[in-house]
Amino acid sequence: MENFIYDIPTKVYFGKGQLQQLHTVMKEFGERVLLVYGGGSIRRNGIYDEAVTELHTAGKKYVELFGVEPNPSLTTVEKGVALCRRENVDVIVAIGGGSVIDCAKVVSAAVCSTLSPWELVLHPQEIKKAIPVIAVLTIAATGSEMDHIAVITNPDTKEKIGTRNPLLRPRAAILDPTFTFSVNRYQSACGVADIMSHTMESYFAREDAGLQNRFAEGILKICTAYGPLVLKEPDNYEARANLMWAASWAINDMLKLGHMTQWSVHPMEHPLSAFYSVTHGEGLAVLTPHWMEYVLSEDTVDMFARFAREIWQVTEKDPWDMAREGIECLRSFYKQLHLRSSLGELGIDDTHFDAMAQDAAKQTVNGFVSLSAEDVKNIYRNSL
Numbered sequence: 291m292e293n294f295i296y297d298i299p300t301k302v303y304f305g306k307g308q309l310q311q312l313h314t315v316m317k318e319f320g321e322r323v324l325l326v327y328g329g330g331s332i333r334r335n336g337i338y339d340e341a342v343t344e345l346h347t348a349g350k351k352y353v354e355l356f357g358v359e360p361n362p363s364l365t366t367v368e369k370g371v372a373l374c375r376r377e378n379v380d381v382i383v384a385i386g387g388g389s390v391i392d393c394a395k396v397v398s399a400a401v402c403s404t405l406s407p408w409e410l411v412l413h414p415q416e417i418k419k420a421i422p423v424i425a426v427l428t429i430a431a432t433g434s435e436m437d438h439i440a441v442i443t444n445p446d447t448k449e450k451i452g453t454r455n456p457l458l459r460p461r462a463a464i465l466d467p468t469f470t471f472s473v474n475r476y477q478s479a480c481g482v483a484d485i486m487s488h489t490m491e492s493y494f495a496r497e498d499a500g501l502q503n504r505f506a507e508g509i510l511k512i513c514t515a516y517g518p519l520v521l522k523e524p525d526n527y528e529a530r531a532n533l534m535w536a537a538s539w540a541i542n543d544m545l546k547l548g549h550m551t552q553w554s555v556h557p558m559e560h561p562l563s564a565f566y567s568v569t570h571g572e573g574l575a576v577l578t579p580h581w582m583e584y585v586l587s588e589d590t591v592d593m594f595a596r597f598a599r600e601i602w603q604v605t606e607k608d609p610w611d612m613a614r615e616g617i618e619c620l621r622s623f624y625k626q627l628h629l630r631s632s633l634g635e636l637g638i639d640d641t642h643f644d645a646m647a648q649d650a651a652k653q654t655v656n657g658f659v660s661l662s663a664e665d666v667k668n669i670y671r672n673s674l
Contacts, residue, residue, distance in 0.1 A: 320380020388432025480571025
């Protein structure tokens with residue numbers, strides 16, 4: 291296992307009614323708040339009213355940045371930065387899923403910098419300061435509530451880039467599983483696929499880390515147990531709670547530290563979202579089995595056989611047969627979640643494959659198995 295330093299400064303308030311803690315959380319921060327959210331769902335389900343009441347109780351003044359897109363755009367980030375500067379904002383409260391929180395993170399850094407938001411996305415080492423972000427989570431998926439990553443889309447360049455800096459990690463996160471009861475079946479399924487992908491990106495690593503791998507297998511088993519259940523019983527508290535907590539731990543560094551490996555499937559999916567506005571989780575569900583089949587080799591077969599045995603209870607046999615059966619089990623599970631299984635079903639053809647593959651290969655070349663732009667293009671083709 292490699293050396294690492296583990297430091298997670300995010301204070302988590304988990305469980306029913308924890309939004310009532312917001313006024314207490316806000317006491318240690320400044321007076322002027324930027325409230326960031328997406329569409330109208332938090333107004334319809336009462337979360338908005340409750341949050342505003344908490345801000346009033348804390349004696350805070352607030353302005354709003356609303357309408358954050360599912361793949362947050364640079365344009366929206368720039369609006370948030372301008373709003374923060376005009377209103378002298380001290381702290382950001384982001385209510386939503388990963389897109390809203392990611393947008394808030396980059397706003398929090400850009401308002402403290404002379405560089406543009408996109409320059410900070412491209413050069414995160416230039417982030418020297420950020421105003422605090424408080425995350426109020428409404429969907430279990432990206433884990434942005436506890437990580438130091440933000441993914442932003444530039445609509446002009448058709449780039450979707452994940453940037454990272456320790457200063458982007460939220461100072462506090464409020465996780466109430468009941469807030470996810472109203473998430474529809476499709477978005478719930480995409481969230482499960484995202485959690486599983488985050489886990490598998492760390493699980494399939496070049497170096498072994500026994501404890502981290504066992505943690506990863508536990509998270510994957512939670513997803514396979516509770517993912518289908520929330521589609522049938524959307525208000526099942528235990529199912530929603532386990533998935534919400536799994537999402538946070540899948541990407542808060544616990545799984546990857548000690549055997550760091552550059553991710554592979556996420557860099558391939560990000561161009562799909564940039565060019566076609568694909569829902570991130572479904573794009574991952576399409577690509578992951580094809581990636582697994584492509585990188586299956588003498589060097590990787592034992593790890594994929596372990597995946598089959600530990601996650602899908604595939605019986606012991608020839609490792610190659612186990613590995614292939616495990617990949618098919620994953621593909622079948624995504625179908626059980628009613629997610630599509632090909633790029634063609636998502637309305638994607640090979641028009642942009644060259645540009646997409648070149649973009650993805652900047653990272654995949656250092657992945658679990660090194661993939662060139664041509665390799666990535668082959669995986670796209672296999673996924674049609």
